[in-house]
Amino acid sequence: MYKIVRKKQLAENVNEYVIEAPLAALRAEPGQFVILRVDSEGERVPFTIADYDPDKGTVTILVQTVGATTELLSRLDAGDSVADFVGPLGNPTDLTKYDKVLLVGGGIGGAVIHPQAKLLNKIGKPADVVLGARTKSLLLYMDEMSRYAARLYPMTDDGSYGEKGFVTDAVAQLIKEHAYDAVLAVGPLPMMQAVAEVTRPAAIKTIVSMNSVMVDGTGMCGCCRVTVGGERKYACVDGPEFDGHLINFKEARMRQGFYREQEKEHYCRIRGEIKNG
């Protein structure tokens, strides 16, 4: 069992969990993910590592309540435990070799760029950061990012905070004004695809994080396969982060919906249980 040390609500339906998992924390690096099961009947669901502390043996994840497993997680509090927690999985992405990096986080994607922002700040190459969300209350890690970023550009769809518009609007403007060596964009697939299209004409190295459907996360089941530059890659062992200019986003968007109907049905059943019980 893996104990939840701390739980904090960051926005509506978004919780941050700090989980005691020494084996996962030991060698965690930015860009990697974990897989957890809530209970002994649970499914295996991947979550990107939002922060880690090898000394304390903890890993931080951000969970947006969108389905059955995340609904069950949302009912757990500090002091409770999850049945299984395995990681770090996938490959880290090393942005420290670049001098000037632009980090772009959409919605929950802020969790993934957070450890990168922290690390780049620590080594004295703070990144520019664009954070986007539908509305102000959904902007995640604003305090942390304002500490770590060289410049922070919050964007909201409704203009309730920062600039009104999409993250792509900010990215299009920023790449005109600054010379970036690399862009890391993390968020929903349409957002990452849009960012990759904005940076493509300028040929700026653009990395995106694929949150594919997975079972084992160790290169066994093959359901996380993505096509990158015409080649089949596995998000779990070859990724999860890939060159955004080479990803077949059309296929990736289709594959993300593979089990959507069954997942929806199960989510509804679980929600139904709340009403009944």
Add this chain to the structure above:
Amino acid sequence: MVSPRNVPPFADSETRKRNFEEVNKGFDAETAVSEASRCLQCKNPRCRQGCPVGVNIPAFVNEIKNRNFEKAREIITADNNLPSICGRVCPQETQCESQCVLSRLGSVAIGALERFAGDYVLGGKSVALPEKLGLKAAVVGAGPAGLSAAADLLKYGFDVTVYEAFHIAGGVLSYGIPEFRLPKRIVRAEIDSLKAMGAEIVTNAVIGKSYTLDDLKDKFDYIFLGTGAGLPVFMNIPGEGLNGVSSANEFLTRVNLMKAMLPDSITPVQRGKNVVVVGAGNVAMDAARTAMRLGADKVTVVYRRSRDEMPARKEEIEHAEEEGIRFMLLTSPVEVLGKDKVEGLKVIKMRLTEPDEKNRRRPVPIENSEFEIECDQVIMALGTSPNPILKRSAPDLETDAKGVIKVDENGLTSVDRVYAGGDAATGAATVILAMSAGKRAAAAIYAAATKK
């Protein structure tokens, strides 16, 4: 005159094809004794040579004949740590039983007898362990190779820690082989007995990620790598990325390990109505029969060679046929059809060439013979390539071009104190070969440790 070979009862095919109960019901004590009495107790038992781990078959069969069932089990476990499992999944018809002197009249049902003896004391009685050597061994991967190595290392007196990436131990025995062929209670019993012997099993531990091989070398005196098979093979044909195409590994793991067959399971699995399985090995049979049990109306196995070349066990092929699985032989997929999800499969007819110098007949496509078959799910059961995780964290560990770990005849890798066995060191093979590799490596580790 030798009586005819006894056949264990099988679940009725019309009923069993919709449930996950074990198909083969096994011998009862009377049938086991009767079958054991058929053995001629050859002076030069060829069956034993046919066994990859050299189980003393005539001796254990004789004990069954004399109703000393526990003793029979002990004789088996001197050479084979997992009798209940091997009795079920070993291809006895090409191993021990194929060598039986009675083969023309019906070989002694050695597999069924092994299973009977194994199940008689499920998981086995606790064995007396020798004095501890004061040496620590790590086993990476809790599948057949790792479990077997761990059991023997314990018996030699090592302290043993087993690391498993999944949340449950067992490897392919847990995620791959379906319940109807190998009930998970059998696997659990074997793992529990290993724990009772003192093995520490650490689940959710991915070696190569949490710990590197170098970390393990610092913490342990000896290491055995039984990391098993890895990435599923796909065909590289158009449409393989469509929803509705999965590997057999994914499909079977969702069902066997994650219990997606249960109505209230939180893990989803596709339940196609018209399912095509590509490939004809045991995994393909498992996938096809599982698809039928999940409610398919029609399941078709598509295979590019002919019936004679099908790699699956004969019994599995027959059971699949009894359950209504169809076979489309000398046929190979060229494209998965569909817009967003699978709507059909375009295939081409194949023919076999004349045998080459190795007596192998290659399948070649027959020009302009393409046709389309309707289906809503395609499962690729084409084998696997080795898992890359460990290798990527251990550049010193030599592998062949495919990533199979190189070992010598004792299982020693290119890295000092590190041994390997099973699919990770041989490419995809059988449970018994993996087990025997685990045994061999454990013996080599003990020899190396006591020589110093």
